[in-house]
Amino acid sequence: xxxxxxxxxxxxxxxxxxxxxxxxxxxxxxxxxxxxxxxxxxxxxxxxxxxxxxxxxxxxxxxxxxxxxxxxxxxxxxxxxxxxxxxxxxxxxxxxxxxxxxxxxxxxxxxxxxxxxxxxxxxxxxxxxxxxxxxxxxxxxxxxxxxxxxxxxxxxxxxxxxxxxxxxxxxxxxxxxxxxxxxxxxxxxxxxxxxxxxxxxxxxxxxxxxxxxxxxxxxxxxxxxxxxxxxxxxxxxxxxxxxxxxxxxxxxxxxxxxxxxxxxxxxxxxxxxxxxxxxxxxxxxxxxxxxxxxxxxxxxxxxxxxxxxxxxxxxxxxxxxxxxxxxxxxxxxxxxxxxxxxxxxxxx
Numbered sequence: 262x263x264x265x266x267x268x269x270x271x272x273x274x275x276x277x278x279x280x281x282x283x284x285x286x287x288x289x290x291x292x293x294x295x296x297x298x299x300x301x302x303x304x305x306x307x308x309x310x311x312x313x314x315x316x317x318x319x320x321x322x323x324x325x326x327x328x329x330x331x332x333x334x335x336x337x338x339x340x341x342x343x344x345x346x347x348x349x350x351x352x353x354x355x356x357x358x359x360x361x362x363x364x365x366x367x368x369x370x371x372x373x374x375x376x377x378x379x380x381x382x383x384x385x386x387x388x389x390x391x392x393x394x395x396x397x398x399x400x401x402x403x404x405x406x407x408x409x410x411x412x413x414x415x416x417x418x419x420x421x422x423x424x425x426x427x428x429x430x431x432x433x434x435x436x437x438x439x440x441x442x443x444x445x446x447x448x449x450x451x452x453x454x455x456x457x458x459x460x461x462x463x464x465x466x467x468x469x470x471x472x473x474x475x476x477x478x479x480x481x482x483x484x485x486x487x488x489x490x491x492x493x494x495x496x497x498x499x500x501x502x503x504x505x506x507x508x509x510x511x512x513x514x515x516x517x518x519x520x521x522x523x524x525x526x527x528x529x530x531x532x533x534x535x536x537x538x539x540x541x542x543x544x545x546x547x548x549x550x551x552x553x554x555x556x557x558x559x560x561x562x563x564x565x566x567x568x569x570x571x572x573x574x575x576x577x578x579x580x581x582x583x584x585x586x587x588x589x590x591x592x593x594x595x596x597x598x599x600x601x602x603x604x605x606x607x608x609x
Contacts, residue, residue: 292317294536298342301373302335303366309359310335311458316405317343318434318510319534319541320569324402327426328352329388329419329435330409334363337381338370340405346376351401352383353394360385389418391426399428402569406435408506411461420475420511427513430568433477434510438462438488439594441503448498457495462504465594477511478519479560481544484508485595505595510544512564521558521587526578528555528565533573541573546591558587 291299295317299307309332316328316336321343328337331352340350354360363383371379386394388409404423413419423433440462454460463471472480485507490496530541532551542548543564549555554577557565565574 292536295339298339301342301370302338303369305362306333306335306338306366309333309362311408316340316407316434316436316508318403318405318432319537320573321348321403322535323348324569325400326350327396327401327404329391329404329406329423330354330412331363331383332356332359332407332409334366334381334383336405336407337363337383338366341370341376341381342374344380346374346378346380348380350381351396352381353386353388353391354383355385355387357385387413389413389415389422391422396426398425399431401426402428402431404431404433404435406433406437408437408458410435410437411458411463412455413461416461416463417471417475420472420477423511424476424513429513429515431513432510432568433513434508436506436508439468439505439507440464441505443467444502445500448500448502451498454495454498459490459495459499459504469593472509472511476513476515478514478517479512479521479564480593481510481512481564482507482593482595483510483542483544485545507595512568514563514567517560517563521560521590523584523587524559524562524578524580525582525584526557526559526562526576526580528557528562528577529553529575530555531573531575534570541570558590 311332317339321340322345324344325348326340326344328340328350331337331354334352337350337352344350352363354363360383367379367381370381384394388406404427410416410419420433427433438458441464443464444460444462448454449460451460469480485505488504488506490499490504528549530549530551530553532538534541538551540548540550543561547557547561559580562576565571566576
């Protein structure tokens with residue numbers, strides 16, 4: 262499968278226009294402060310961009326970031342501007358042709374960003390075998406990945422390796438493709454469907470279980486959209502499976518609870534994260550307006566108080582008293598309507 266993916270992205274695709282589905286094309290709105298950063302990326306790299314979401318997590322100044330499946334380096338070169346000259350971005354990919362293009366333009370981007378030295382480097386390797394690279398455990402503040410985990414034949418190892426490399430309070434922030442059911446064997450063995458980011462898509466519940474086993478105890482959904490499979494020959498081979506592009510954030514916090522619990526705590530956002538002055542979005546269900554006292558569950562408080570976001574919030578309350586389940590918590594997946602009408606159903 263590694264060889265098949267390398268062939269598809271190294272030789273068959275010459276640009277993102279060659280893709281046959283929208284799985285690897287972002288439609289997320291680009292924050293205004295990111296647009297000039299994208300414009301500074303070399304056009305050859307922008308043309309070979311296959312990401313399925315916009316990877317621009319907040320508050321990255323000075324951070325050390327790892328990009329899993331960096332391809333030609335599009336996200337790396339945007340992140341290099343966000344972390345600044347005192348931060349670092351490391352990209353890992355297994356496709357030599359893409360890494361060659363990424364490295365070819367390192368000096369171009371150093372000059373474009375006005376850095377005295379390049380703050381980006383690229384490593385040849387497999388995202389499920391990061392322990393084979395010279396990367397220290399707990400040495401990254403943020404790990405990102407853009408429509409690549411689905412291409413891995415060993416996804417549990419990807420999550421386990423990401424957790425090992427993150428510092429306590431660090432974050433795995435990534436976009437990928439998911440399915441509303443387990444993809445059958447015939448589709449999983451279709452090389453074109455692998456290259457189009459569909460055959461390797463994880464079923465929602467399998468992903469959530471896998472992430473939690475790796476130590477990411479409370480996955481948070483940031484954005485999602487259903488994919489439109491417009492190529493009729495591909496749609497026919499998918500037998501009605503519905504696919505979604507989604508962005509998640511997984512925090513390396515070992516003491517999170519399995520459910521959202523209410524301790525009467527609250528936060529107040531100070532409006533100090535660049536680009537998010539009016540409101541801070543933690544995930545789909547937590548958009549916190551500047552200056553507002555915002556009730557939060559215990560896990561959400563931990564995600565803000567024990568991470569790089571701590572200095573941007575005031576915190577109120579403690580865990581001395583428990584009030585039961587936190588009201589209004591939602592499931593960590595999109596609300597997916599049935600594809601067909603169901604006459605009757607029973608609970609399991």
